[in-house]
Amino acid sequence: MKHYKIAVLAGDGIGPEITHEALKVLELIEERNAVTFELMPAAFGACAYFEFGDAFPQGTIDICDKADAILKGPIGLSHEESKKIPVDKQPERGALLPMRRRYNTYANFRPVSLPKALAHFSPLKPEIIGEGIDLIMVRELVGGLYFGSKERGINDQGLRYVKETLEYDELQIRRIMHQAFKLAMKRRKLLHNIHKSNVLMSSVLWNEVMEEVAKEYPEVEVVNYLVDAAATALCLKPTQFDVMVMENMFGDILSDQGGGILGSLGLMPSACLGDDKAYYEPSHGSAPDIAGKGIANPYSMIGSVAMMLESSFGMDGEAKNVWAAMQGVFADGYSTADLSKSGSGVVMISTQQFGDKVVEKL
Amino acid sequence: MKHYKIAVLAGDGIGPEITHEALKVLELIEERNAVTFELMPAAFGACAYFEFGDAFPQGTIDICDKADAILKGPIGLSHEESKKIPVDKQPERGALLPMRRRYNTYANFRPVSLPKALAHFSPLKPEIIGEGIDLIMVRELVGGLYFGSKERGINDQGLRYVKETLEYDELQIRRIMHQAFKLAMKRRKLLHNIHKSNVLMSSVLWNEVMEEVAKEYPEVEVVNYLVDAAATALCLKPTQFDVMVMENMFGDILSDQGGGILGSLGLMPSACLGDDKAYYEPSHGSAPDIAGKGIANPYSMIGSVAMMLESSFGMDGEAKNVWAAMQGVFADGYSTADLSKSGSGVVMISTQQFGDKVVEKL
Ligand SMILES: CC(C)[C@H](C(=O)O)[C@@H](O)C(=O)O
Numbered sequence: 001m002k003h004y005k006i007a008v009l010a011g012d013g014i015g016p017e018i019t020h021e022a023l024k025v026l027e028l029i030e031e032r033n034a035v036t037f038e039l040m041p042a043a044f045g046a047c048a049y050f051e052f053g054d055a056f057p058q059g060t061i062d063i064c065d066k067a068d069a070i071l072k073g074p075i076g077l078s079h080e081e082s083k084k085i086p087v088d089k090q091p092e093r094g095a096l097l098p099m100r101r102r103y104n105t106y107a108n109f110r111p112v113s114l115p116k117a118l119a120h121f122s123p124l125k126p127e128i129i130g131e132g133i134d135l136i137m138v139r140e141l142v143g144g145l146y147f148g149s150k151e152r153g154i155n156d157q158g159l160r161y162v163k164e165t166l167e168y169d170e171l172q173i174r175r176i177m178h179q180a181f182k183l184a185m186k187r188r189k190l191l192h193n194i195h196k197s198n199v200l201m202s203s204v205l206w207n208e209v210m211e212e213v214a215k216e217y218p219e220v221e222v223v224n225y226l227v228d229a230a231a232t233a234l235c236l237k238p239t240q241f242d243v244m245v246m247e248n249m250f251g252d253i254l255s256d257q258g259g260g261i262l263g264s265l266g267l268m269p270s271a272c273l274g275d276d277k278a279y280y281e282p283s284h285g286s287a288p289d290i291a292g293k294g295i296a297n298p299y300s301m302i303g304s305v306a307m308m309l310e311s312s313f314g315m316d317g318e319a320k321n322v323w324a325a326m327q328g329v330f331a332d333g334y335s336t337a338d339l340s341k342s343g344s345g346v347v348m349i350s351t352q353q354f355g356d357k358v359v360e361k362l
Numbered sequence: 363m364k365h366y367k368i369a370v371l372a373g374d375g376i377g378p379e380i381t382h383e384a385l386k387v388l389e390l391i392e393e394r395n396a397v398t399f400e401l402m403p404a405a406f407g408a409c410a411y412f413e414f415g416d417a418f419p420q421g422t423i424d425i426c427d428k429a430d431a432i433l434k435g436p437i438g439l440s441h442e443e444s445k446k447i448p449v450d451k452q453p454e455r456g457a458l459l460p461m462r463r464r465y466n467t468y469a470n471f472r473p474v475s476l477p478k479a480l481a482h483f484s485p486l487k488p489e490i491i492g493e494g495i496d497l498i499m500v501r502e503l504v505g506g507l508y509f510g511s512k513e514r515g516i517n518d519q520g521l522r523y524v525k526e527t528l529e530y531d532e533l534q535i536r537r538i539m540h541q542a543f544k545l546a547m548k549r550r551k552l553l554h555n556i557h558k559s560n561v562l563m564s565s566v567l568w569n570e571v572m573e574e575v576a577k578e579y580p581e582v583e584v585v586n587y588l589v590d591a592a593a594t595a596l597c598l599k600p601t602q603f604d605v606m607v608m609e610n611m612f613g614d615i616l617s618d619q620g621g622g623i624l625g626s627l628g629l630m631p632s633a634c635l636g637d638d639k640a641y642y643e644p645s646h647g648s649a650p651d652i653a654g655k656g657i658a659n660p661y662s663m664i665g666s667v668a669m670m671l672e673s674s675f676g677m678d679g680e681a682k683n684v685w686a687a688m689q690g691v692f693a694d695g696y697s698t699a700d701l702s703k704s705g706s707g708v709v710m711i712s713t714q715q716f717g718d719k720v721v722e723k724l
């Protein structure tokens with residue numbers, strides 16, 4: 001009997017609702033496998049700040065330290081609400097970035113996947129979706145502008161200014177490249193390298209290291225794309241991509257564009273892997289506007305569980321089953337509100353109904 | 363009789379072909395108005411580097427200095443070709459960025475516009491295009507990562523590293539905000555402010571200044587959007603946007619996404635305005651792969667002429683005529699290769715035919 005400790009950080013907004021559904025799936029997996037999951041819930045995000053004065057309180061750190069894997073819901077407040085919290089204590093700067101840094105989860109995997117049968121969810125025309133979109137963005141997650149030094153002040157002319165740095169060293173670039181190439185080897189052996197080397201010096205170094213690492217994977221075809229051109233191409237011909245690798249900020253923007261071409265950020269789970277610890281989270285925000293209404297899409301959270309089963313617990317088969325179960329619910333013509341409008345006869349179901357149907361399928 | 367000096371920088375790749383068509387339009391405008399245009403061609407970009415060892419040679423600088431407006435084609439080489447030029451001499455770093463800096467063209471206007479009748483060009487479904495897309499991105503063009511200091515070296519651990527800075531002061535932010543608010547006042551009085559204040563300190567200052575400037579335009583409704591959320595929204599509901607304002611790098615990425623949702627970067631002209639000088643350019647690259655084939659879309663270059671007529675010469679009426687003529691050519695069922703595949707009975711015409719048809723319509 002295997003035993004795994006999972007820190008469960010439900011987060012803010014729609015976090016608790018979608019986490020609730022994801023845990024149902026975990027429970028079922030437990031019942032039918034020789035495995036037990038010890039769930040360790042902990043406060044994280046704006047809710048933790050309001051309760052403990054800290055978005056990533058010590059108690060939560062301790063729990064995460066002990067965990068074999070961390071399942072994390074979305075965090076954050078509305079634009080207006082955020083302003084009530086000091087900038088450094090806000091959930092992103094106060095909890096999410098410190099977590100990424102603490103566990104050095106440098107490799108963020110964001111699948112952007114839409115089978116042909118679900119093309120109606122997408123804002124893109126069916127002929128653009130073709131046989132389906134199935135790509136993974138590999139985003140560097142602990143470097144770049146996110147973690148560079150930041151300086152704010154008044155300059156000589158008496159003007160407020162800000163200076164923040166985008167930093168990378170070759171080691172940071174090399175390790176994410178290896179992750180991307182390894183993934184490409186398991187898939188179509190096609191890697192799109194996203195950069196902005198015509199302007200950024202960091203991209204010049206990025207590309208140098210990419211070429212060095214590429215020599216170790218001679219079977220992988222590398223295609224270089226400027227980040228702006230990639231943003232165009234993701235709309236015009238997303239099916240050309242299989243694995244895409246990029247630095248932190250580019251990954252933030254392009255992966256959300258990925259959610260856009262699928263039809264909803266609710267379809268975007270993700271895995272954040274470090275060498276010793278991994279956490280799993282939806283790529284989207286906490287959607288405070290729809291929180292508590294039972295209409296959020298739990299796909300991203302259940303998908304994050306599937307990624308955890310595969311990457312942290314080696315349960316590839318069950319991971320596949322979870323993906324298949326979710327596709328099955330869609331194939332039966334059901335979906336949550338974010339996607340039900342896009343279609344021809346799609347029946348709208350609640351967050352909870354979606355979770356129940358996934359469990360049924362499983 | 364008005365007289366204007368126009369520096370004509372045809373640029374690289376498809377630049378000369380599309381510039382050729384744009385000049386036909388200028389000629390016609392000249393014939394039927396009390397205006398003469400003195401065209402001053404000059405070398406700029408990779409072609410200038412190969413001829414003069416400098417992508418922005420002194421001769422070109424002199425011509426641009428004298429000009430009342432600058433019409434600039436796309437520049438740049440393919441990824442592989444670029445590498446044959448020292449990084450600092452490459453056309454982007456050696457010509458385009460120095461030009462932006464020299465003339466302090468801080469306000470970049472990029473219309474993303476697709477009338478309902480041309481919805482078939484877009485990869486988006488007709489119901490997403492609705493009554494048409496008609497937004498303008500206002501991009502800060504001379505600050506941020508593009509112009510911050512850059513440092514490359516070997517660190518204490520013997521690793522290659524790069525450090526580059528994203529810098530803004532309140533003045534830089536304020537002036538672009540005024541441009542955006544003024545434009546919003548002339549349009550739907552709706553301004554989307556794009557930022558990433560949950561991570562970037564520059565966005566925190568950006569938003570502070572935005573709120574200060576907003577007080578001067580109480581009629582304008584401001585909607586704040588995180589850049590990642592904006593990338594999603596541009597796919598899912600582009601019609602919600604009218605004027606969007608953003609810093610340099612965000613503008614680079616989102617505006618190319620804009621080209622993606624229209625169906626081609628060939629539909630993206632732009633105006634780059636400073637307080638004393640302005641230049642006009644397509645937002646896209648030089649497309650070396652299709653250069654010389656006569657298949658490039660000159661819309662972006664002719665549209666840039668329209669923007670020049672309006673912003674530099676106050677010829678708003680003729681500018682409108684040019685836009686209308688181009689829409690007319692499309693409405694007659696013609697388009698260049700980039701767009702002809704997308705449709706139902708669109709007849710493919712060459713770069714030159716497109717130019718001729720625009721002139722006919724005019
Ligand atoms: C919440 C925010 C800090 C975060 C990021 O920018 O990385 C999110 O947008 C994401 O993509 O995971």
Ligand SMILES: CC(C)[C@H](C(=O)O)[C@@H](O)C(=O)O
Pocket residue numbers: 198199228438454458614645
């Ligand atoms: C060519 C390049 C330097 C330029 C930029 O990044 O600004 C281009 O992509 C643009 O958008 O005008």
